[in-house]
Amino acid sequence: MAKKTTGSASARRAKIEATRKNARGGPDRIIVGAVVAVVAIIAVVGGVVVAAQDKQERAGTSTSVPAAAEAMGEGYVANKDVALAPGAPTLEIYEDFQCPACAQFERVMGATVAELAEQGKIRLVYHFKTIIDANTGTTHSLTMGNAAMCAAEAGAGAFQSFHDDVFAHLPAQEGQGWTAAQTTGFAEKAGITGAALDTWQSCVDDRRYNAYIESTEEASARADITGTPTIVLAGERLDLDQIGDVQGLTAAIEAATP
Numbered sequence: 001m002a003k004k005t006t007g008s009a010s011a012r013r014a015k016i017e018a019t020r021k022n023a024r025g026g027p028d029r030i031i032v033g034a035v036v037a038v039v040a041i042i043a044v045v046g047g048v049v050v051a052a053q054d055k056q057e058r059a060g061t062s063t064s065v066p067a068a069a070e071a072m073g074e075g076y077v078a079n080k081d082v083a084l085a086p087g088a089p090t091l092e093i094y095e096d097f098q099c100p101a102c103a104q105f106e107r108v109m110g111a112t113v114a115e116l117a118e119q120g121k122i123r124l125v126y127h128f129k130t131i132i133d134a135n136t137g138t139t140h141s142l143t144m145g146n147a148a149m150c151a152a153e154a155g156a157g158a159f160q161s162f163h164d165d166v167f168a169h170l171p172a173q174e175g176q177g178w179t180a181a182q183t184t185g186f187a188e189k190a191g192i193t194g195a196a197l198d199t200w201q202s203c204v205d206d207r208r209y210n211a212y213i214e215s216t217e218e219a220s221a222r223a224d225i226t227g228t229p230t231i232v233l234a235g236e237r238l239d240l241d242q243i244g245d246v247q248g249l250t251a252a253i254e255a256a257t258p
Contacts, residue, residue: 073219075125079117087258090123094230097144098132102229106167136175145213150203161190
């Protein structure tokens with residue numbers, strides 16, 4: 001009996017010693033894994049906090065919503081004051097002011113879209129996105145979206161002119177953006193001068209509509225619209241490759257009109 005007990009004890013000691021030797025050969029994987037997991041969690045939480053702070057800094061403190069938008073996340077109705085023709089469909093345009101493909105769409109289709117909106121043949125709604133800001137680490141799309149909404153506030157018709165001029169002068173290099181002087185020039189060309197220009201500048205400096213622009217990006221992302229330009233006619237996304245040109249767009253609008 002005594003020998004059997006001694007043998008068992010020796011076996012246990014040998015196993016313990018072997019375990020100790022293995023431990024000396026390298027770190028305990030379970031413990032290391034736990035530490036890495038904790039570090040990862042801290043990094044994620046820290047990233048979320050920093051992202052939230054950055055977003056707050058970009059958006060500012062204003063919660064102003066353009067009169068033609070009605071609520072945060074809602075699109076801006078460019079022809080809100082135009083009497084619509086019976087059955088006029090809604091044409092929604094999702095654009096990023098830094099988007100080259102959006103600039104191309106505006107070059108080809110913009111004048112026709114604006115004309116149809118003025119005639120009340122469509123209800124024209126713009127949704128502003130900031131995808132390229134996220135891709136390039138800039139805030140040019142957000143800043144220009146705010147400036148466009150300030151132009152809309154400054155006077156009737158100023159928004160469309162400002163909007164069109166921005167796309168007509170898209171910088172060649174993505175992420176380059178526009179200078180303050182260029183942006184002011186867009187406002188002046190849109191007919192915003194004198195005291196109205198001062199009011200527009202205060203609106204821009206106050207980032208009055210930054211939070212609204214952020215909200216339109218978020219709302220469109222929730223709607224799974226992650227690319228620009230995206231065109232939605234009477235609730236249906238258009239395939240721009242199939243539409244092709246102005247005639248194709250006009251035909252699609254006519255077909256969507258009862």
